[in-house]
Amino acid sequence: MSAFLPSNPDEHQRLLVDQIKDGALSRMVLMGIEGGDSATRAATSERLAKAMRADGAFASVVNGDAASRELDQHYLMQSRYLLSPRVTAERFSAEGLRGAIQGSINALGGSAGLLLKAIFPQDPTGELPALIERMTNGRMPSSQDGVWTSASGDIALLVAMTAAPGTDTDAQEQVLARIRSAFDAAREGADVRLLMSGTPVFSVDARRTIRAEIERLSLVGGLAILTIMLAFYRSARNVVIGLIPVLTGIVVAVVAVSLGFGTVHAITVGFGTTLLGETLDYSIYYLVQSGNNANWRREYWPTIRLGVATSICGFAALLFSSFPGLAQLGVYSIAGLLTAAAVTRFVLPVLPARPVPDSSIHWLGGKMAGVSLQVRRLKWLAALLAVASLAIVLVNHDRLWAKGLSGLNPAPLNLQKLDERLRREAGAPDLSHMLVVSAPTADQALQAGEQVEASLAPLVQSGTIARIDNPAHFLPSTAAQQSRRSALPDSAELSDRLRQAVAALPVKADRFQPFVEDVQAAKAAAPITLQTLKGTSFEFLLQSLLLHRDSGWAVLMPVALPEGAAKAQAARSAIEAALGHAEPRQQAYFLDMDRQATEMFGQYLNEALVFSVAGVVGVVLLLALALRQPARIARVLMPLVGAVVIVMAAHVLAGTALTLLHLVGLLLIVAVGSNYALFFDQSFGPASALTQGALQRGLSRTQAAALASLALANVSTMIGFGILAWSQVPVLHAIGATVGPGALLALLLAMAWSGAREGRTPEVAA
Amino acid sequence: MQQLAKHPGGRVNFTETKTLSVLDQPVVSSGELIYSPPDRLEKNTLKPVPESLVIRGNDLTVVRDGVKRQLRLPQYPEVLAFVEALRGTLVGNRSLLEQHYALALSGTERDWRLVLTPLDDRMKRWVKQIKVQGSDKGLSTVETLQADGDKSVIAITPDAR
Numbered sequence: 001m002s003a004f005l006p007s008n009p010d011e012h013q014r015l016l017v018d019q020i021k022d023g024a025l026s027r028m029v030l031m032g033i034e035g036g037d038s039a040t041r042a043a044t045s046e047r048l049a050k051a052m053r054a055d056g057a058f059a060s061v062v063n064g065d066a067a068s069r070e071l072d073q074h075y076l077m078q079s080r081y082l083l084s085p086r087v088t089a090e091r092f093s094a095e096g097l098r099g100a101i102q103g104s105i106n107a108l109g110g111s112a113g114l115l116l117k118a119i120f121p122q123d124p125t126g127e128l129p130a131l132i133e134r135m136t137n138g139r140m141p142s143s144q145d146g147v148w149t150s151a152s153g154d155i156a157l158l159v160a161m162t163a164a165p166g167t168d169t170d171a172q173e174q175v176l177a178r179i180r181s182a183f184d185a186a187r188e189g190a191d192v193r194l195l196m197s198g199t200p201v202f203s204v205d206a207r208r209t210i211r212a213e214i215e216r217l218s219l220v221g222g223l224a225i226l227t228i229m230l231a232f233y234r235s236a237r238n239v240v241i242g243l244i245p246v247l248t249g250i251v252v253a254v255v256a257v258s259l260g261f262g263t264v265h266a267i268t269v270g271f272g273t274t275l276l277g278e279t280l281d282y283s284i285y286y287l288v289q290s291g292n293n294a295n296w297r298r299e300y301w302p303t304i305r306l307g308v309a310t311s312i313c314g315f316a317a318l319l320f321s322s323f324p325g326l327a328q329l330g331v332y333s334i335a336g337l338l339t340a341a342a343v344t345r346f347v348l349p350v351l352p353a354r355p356v357p358d359s360s361i362h363w364l365g366g367k368m369a370g371v372s373l374q375v376r377r378l379k380w381l382a383a384l385l386a387v388a389s390l391a392i393v394l395v396n397h398d399r400l401w402a403k404g405l406s407g408l409n410p411a412p413l414n415l416q417k418l419d420e421r422l423r424r425e426a427g428a429p430d431l432s433h434m435l436v437v438s439a440p441t442a443d444q445a446l447q448a449g450e451q452v453e454a455s456l457a458p459l460v461q462s463g464t465i466a467r468i469d470n471p472a473h474f475l476p477s478t479a480a481q482q483s484r485r486s487a488l489p490d491s492a493e494l495s496d497r498l499r500q501a502v503a504a505l506p507v508k509a510d511r512f513q514p515f516v517e518d519v520q521a522a523k524a525a526a527p528i529t530l531q532t533l534k535g536t537s538f539e540f541l542l543q544s545l546l547l548h549r550d551s552g553w554a555v556l557m558p559v560a561l562p563e564g565a566a567k568a569q570a571a572r573s574a575i576e577a578a579l580g581h582a583e584p585r586q587q588a589y590f591l592d593m594d595r596q597a598t599e600m601f602g603q604y605l606n607e608a609l610v611f612s613v614a615g616v617v618g619v620v621l622l623l624a625l626a627l628r629q630p631a632r633i634a635r636v637l638m639p640l641v642g643a644v645v646i647v648m649a650a651h652v653l654a655g656t657a658l659t660l661l662h663l664v665g666l667l668l669i670v671a672v673g674s675n676y677a678l679f680f681d682q683s684f685g686p687a688s689a690l691t692q693g694a695l696q697r698g699l700s701r702t703q704a705a706a707l708a709s710l711a712l713a714n715v716s717t718m719i720g721f722g723i724l725a726w727s728q729v730p731v732l733h734a735i736g737a738t739v740g741p742g743a744l745l746a747l748l749l750a751m752a753w754s755g756a757r758e759g760r761t762p763e764v765a766a
Numbered sequence: 767m768q769q770l771a772k773h774p775g776g777r778v779n780f781t782e783t784k785t786l787s788v789l790d791q792p793v794v795s796s797g798e799l800i801y802s803p804p805d806r807l808e809k810n811t812l813k814p815v816p817e818s819l820v821i822r823g824n825d826l827t828v829v830r831d832g833v834k835r836q837l838r839l840p841q842y843p844e845v846l847a848f849v850e851a852l853r854g855t856l857v858g859n860r861s862l863l864e865q866h867y868a869l870a871l872s873g874t875e876r877d878w879r880l881v882l883t884p885l886d887d888r889m890k891r892w893v894k895q896i897k898v899q900g901s902d903k904g905l906s907t908v909e910t911l912q913a914d915g916d917k918s919v920i921a922i923t924p925d926a927r
């Protein structure tokens with residue numbers, strides 16, 4: 001969905017955008033193996049992990065198997081004196097050691113004693129259990145038959161990080177295919193199934209679904225429209241000629257977008273082509289109305305031209321959007337519309353179209369005139385409906401629009417739920433609240449993170465914050481490692497202090513020879529680096545929490561707030577206050593992802609709304625210039641306003657919050673509907689009102705043609721867009737559910753409120 | 767066994783003495799055991815460091831130093847075997863005990879002795895034998911001999927309260 005991420009975010013938003021686009025989370029694939037028995041799932045998990053580890057497409061794969069567990073334990077055991085924040089000169093003094101050893105002896109008497117006693121001589125100060133406690137903190141997945149499982153034990157879990165960036169959807173698609181085929185080999189015919197989720201799965205799935213849905217629905221819609229055209233024109237040649245403006249429009253639109261933006265989002269082409277369905281109307285108007293060319297240019301072309309101009313005004317609103325996706329849609333639509341209109345005006349008249357049979361025109365025109373008269377009897381009802389809808393929209397104006405990203409998430413709900421479950425079970429970091437610390441180098445960022453954590457430590461102690469995670473827990477800064485190293489005494493000194501420490505304890509100092517050796521090894525050990533973490537399950541946490549960005553490095557420190565809204569709010573304020581006192585040079589801030597996303601999208605939605613209002617003002621000015629009479633302007637505008645507010649009110653009543661794509665849909669209603677309203681104004685304005693008498697005397701060919709062309713254009717629009725309303729993809733559904741009904745409403749309202757008699761303009765009354 | 771099966775839930779005091787080769791003196795802790803049939807067992811250590819261990823069905827929760835740790839027993843077969851040794855003896859559930867141990871019962875109703883020898887290899891790595899002693903009033907000691915020669919003796923006395 002990167003097409004709908006803003007292109008000029010501020011610093012906080014940039015991090016959010018980076019996270020969504022390129023962050024480690026965008027490369028993380030969560031896998032679950034279900035079905036079969038526990039041993040089968042475990043064996044499959046091991047074989048799958050082995051195959052994936054041998055594949056260069058994956059940066060890391062963890063499944064909690066013996067190999068990675070051993071690496072984890074080995075790493076923690078080896079590096080415990082550089083990793084543990086408890087390693088200080090005081091703790092390694094004789095008195096400090098006495099306290100620490102007494103604590104360990106007490107622990108030996110406790111329920112975990114059986115596990116602890118084996119490492120007691122080597123780790124009498126209990127650094128390893130303390131580290132395990134801090135790192136896992138109850139978040140490590142459960143384990144069964146030697147691999148990670150869900151808490152209930154019925155799904156084996158794996159987490160992989162792809163080598164390819166999250167934005168490269170093609171690469172991600174291939175990676176997912178490799179996982180599937182590796183799984184098929186790994187299950188060795190057993191009846192187990194693979195569940196996959198994570199951002200790569202979402203983006204690949206979204207692209208495939210949107211493409212497939214657009215292709216399928218456009219095909220169905222297109223065939224239906226072509227069949228109707230063929231039935232009406234009774235000429236295959238006319239059908240082909242009718243498609244020329246649409247096709248040239250699409251080609252020019254694609255070229256214009258790629259010239260303007262460098263790349264064309266797949267989604268732009270998908271949506272844009274649907275939007276250009278409107279251009280089919282132009283050729284319909286031309287083919288149906290042009291009994292003779294000269295007449296058409298004089299009588300009809302100015303109306304179409306005005307319709308094109310109002311549509312462009314509407315779409316121009318999109319051009320200025322900060323979302324590249326919307327800006328592209330704007331360019332695409334405008335270029336397409338202009339081209340199609342120009343082709344209709346200058347190319348179609350020189351092509352050998354067959355005249356549409358009078359019988360077709362009079363039959364459809366007559367039907368439409370009948371419908372029109374029926375509808376006009378309901379003009380007050382229509383007015384009432386529009387006013388009621390306006391009231392509904394005004395009353396609910398603050399909950400009309402969807403907040404945050406959710407409205408734009410193209411993933412189906414079941415996939416979103418699966419993702420949430422796997423993420424929780426696999427202990428993936430929850431980044432909804434976090435502290436962000438930036439610095440020019442990774443080491444500086446880690447060090448700054450340690451300082452920030454230290455300044456917030458009182459809040460953790462007091463329980464104001466439930467927990468802070470920090471990549472420096474796995475990879476301490478050089479400075480922290482150095483200070484811990486220098487806190488460790490040398491062999492002779494340590495042995496001496498140990499003798500003093502255990503004088504009053506039921507243990508002999510000699511027992512701790514392994515401890516003395518380990519401390520010596522730690523003093524001499526090479527510093528911990530990213531390389532040291534290779535292959536451990538901490539590596540993937542580190543990749544999620546230590547980010548390389550254009551401007552340097554950022555450390556993300558997920559913060560778990562206490563449960564309950566009031567406590568969470570108190571924690572937020574306390575964090576903000578504590579950060580305010582932190583060293584000013586530190587680039588640290590607290591990020592509430594949900595609030596940030598909501599604010600950011602709220603801001604961009606507002607921007608889009610402002611541009612849309614500007615577009616609408618443009619349309620009104622344009623009509624005012626062209627029509628000049630207030631009554632006529634009202635007559636053209638009222639059906640558009642009516643259609644838009646009724647569609648909005650229907651969404652309110654259905655409980656559907658509107659998104660940016662609904663906004664695009666509403667703009668389309670204005671674009672398409674303006675043609676209808678203009679034609680009604682031109683053909684059946686006050687001067688030539690459509691009355692029962694006129695209908696009985698027989699419609700003129702001009703009027704019949706106008707009505708017939710409107711009917712055809714409206715049916716093709718309703719089919720083309722309305723069919724998208726059946727799509728399961730929320731973004732397609734949004735367009736379909738607005739434009740389909742909106743186009744029909746615009747036509748019906750234009751009919752209902754077309755002037756019946758001189759001097760009566762119900763619109764003004766409404 | 768049948769007599770035990772009739773034994774209702776209740777509260778007793780315990781003193782646990784662990785004799786470990788790494789230490790020159792045994793470590794002693796004491797507290798109370800609370801058993802609520804059929805499957806809830808609570809071991810509250812009060813001295814020297816408070817710790818609460820609650821087993822309920824398949825869930826084990828330990829709270830020590832204000833930190834809560836939870837684990838699902840089926841995922842840790844050796845811990846489960848331990849737990850079943852206690853629970854199985856308390857309710858006198860012979861078939862439950864036989865899932866994990868070879869049983870040898872001796873003595874009289876008033877002074878009986880039950881020796882549990884683990885069947886599972888994983889369990890054998892930790893525990894050689896569990897010896898349970900009791901009378902018609904219930905359990906009196908649970909002695910665990912660990913594979914490395916260390917041992918733990920839990921002496922049970924009726925709740926004075």
